[in-house]
Amino acid sequence: MGSAVIDIPDGEGVGVTLKEKKKFQFSLQPIISFLRENNKKIQFSLPPIVSYLREKKTKHDMRRVIHSTKVGVALVLVSLLFLLDPIYVQVGDNAMWAIMTVVVIFEFYAGATLSKGLNRGMGTILGGGLGCLAAALAQEVGGKIGHAIVVGIFVFIFAAAATYARLVPRIKKRYDYGALIFILTFNLVVVSGVRAVKVLQIARERLLTIGMGFAICIFISLLIFPIWASDELHDSIASKFEDLARSIEGCMEEYFGIVNEKESQPSAKNSSSCKSVLYSKSKDESLANFAKWEPWHGKFGLYYPWGRYLQMGEHLRELTATIISMEGCLQSPRQPSTTLRHLFKEPCEAVVSLLASTLRELRESILKMRVCHAEKIVPKLKSKRLEFSLVISPSKLATIENGEGYTIATFMFLLMEMVKKVEELAKEVEELGEPAGFSTY
Structure with a gap:
């Protein structure tokens, strides 16, 4: 006797035989078993960042995430100096100095950010100011040889003095970065070889953009989830x-x-x-x-x-x-x-x-x-x-x-x-x- 075939209607009126149904169920078994065996491997393939954040739940790891986010926000804000045309017209290519300032001075701790920012500001102002004066004096001397001699004398005196100051333990602990920026800024200004008026203009524009980057860093570091x-x-x-x-x-x-x-x-x-x-x-x-x-905050006052x-x-x-x-x-x-x-x-x-x-x-x-x-x-x-x-x-x-x-x-x-x-x-x-x-x- 032939085997009976029972049609099971589906939504479209197409019948499926019992044998075909058994074959269909049997063909799913290897796939199901494979998924069960490799369940852990599939879970392991989650995005690395998501799985890392699930595993790392300590306070210190959370602060790392906060710091990284703050740095990203600061860079986005300072990049607007380039991206927005009205602002770019005012600052021009000097906006790059603001981006460099954020990258250089934004540190994990608020006090470290403030320390590097103030050191960078003091070093830039002193180095730029003295560099402008030295460049102006060199222009007054006149002549290529006289100009080169005056510039060389100033570079030697200030670079040697600042380097010696960096070796003093008390200065090295708190002002080493400022002394380094002073040496760099002074040399860049004094050996630029341009007229004193143009030197003042360049120094003013760059100082303005550096101040913008510094302000963004301090605002985000000290006021948004500060890490003291x-x-x-x-x-x-x-x-x-x-x-x-x-x-x-x-x-x-x-x-x-x-x-x-x-x-x-x-x-x-x-x-x-x-x-x-x-x-x-x-x-x-x-x-x-x-x-x-660091400024006064919480239970810790000044001094x-x-x-x-x-x-x-x-x-x-x-x-x-x-x-x-x-x-x-x-x-x-x-x-x-x-x-x-x-x-x-x-x-x-x-x-x-x-x-x-x-x-x-x-x-x-x-x-x-x-x-x-x-x-x-x-x-x-x-x-x-x-x-x-x-x-x-x-x-x-x-x-x-x-x-x-x-x-x-x-x-x-x-x-x-x-x-x-x-x-x-x-x-x-x-x-x-x-x-x-x-x-x-």
Whole structure:
């Protein structure tokens, strides 16, 4: 018997047989299975920028996106000097200097943008003004030889003086870029070889367009989602107290958690935290320099004592160096026995607990800008240091044989050094409170 065929009408009245339907369903299976197997690969093919923004959600990454957007907006605005005919007629090709200004001075932090902008302005004005005077004097001398001699003398004097100024540490920190722009502008003006009147005209037009670019940068950098170097430095210094407190606690757990005489390795997290604090000097100095250029904003007024943050950073790095030395005790192949370590565990835990709590208290004082009362903190640390010195007295350590007393004494001596350094930090935080205007409640 032949197989029956059932017509299934569709919207257009065309029948589809059951066999054809089965064949049609069967032919979709490889496609469906392929899509299921390669689902992850297809999702991975999303635009790189979209997938990157989904993965990166931290505060710092968000600020990068904001900064990039602000730079793009600034360049669009300054490009209107070229794109709009009424404005271009007024400024001409000098509009290129405005674009160059935006590209050069727009930095991540508002203070850095303001610093480079003011330095560029001062360097341009001084270099252009002195260059015009030098060019005018050279024209008065007359003659090609006399003109060349006068120009050469002026170039040598001002270039040498500005270069020497750049080597002075105090000037180099804050005005190095301005001195560089001064040298460049002065030489461009004085050796131009044109008449003094034309030199003044060119300098005036270029200064005007540079001022336009500077105004756009400052407006966007300071008024639209500003990224303050002062906030970064303040939060960074405060977070270092917490990082070091965790590192000290981590060393304590690892040292007294060693079993079966196995060599211990400090955790990667502790090491990375210590290294980030130890190598933070250059970043702290840059942030402090930028913060000094920033105007009054939020909780930071003019003449805020950023220099004390740098002093505090030095004490934090000294404490970090001691913690790293303690981590060296964990890596040493000569470790005291478990019994001996547990014999001194209780007094060491008491010291570490006091150190960690004190560091966190100092962090809260800085972060919330509250006055730190060192007269309450330092006596506790000194008392604990005196008690601890009795525990590691030579008379007790001398009774320990096989040289194990020296290994445990090294660890405990480093703890005592940490107590001293935390005492100094407490005094530094207290001294910061008055000039910084910390609250007393």
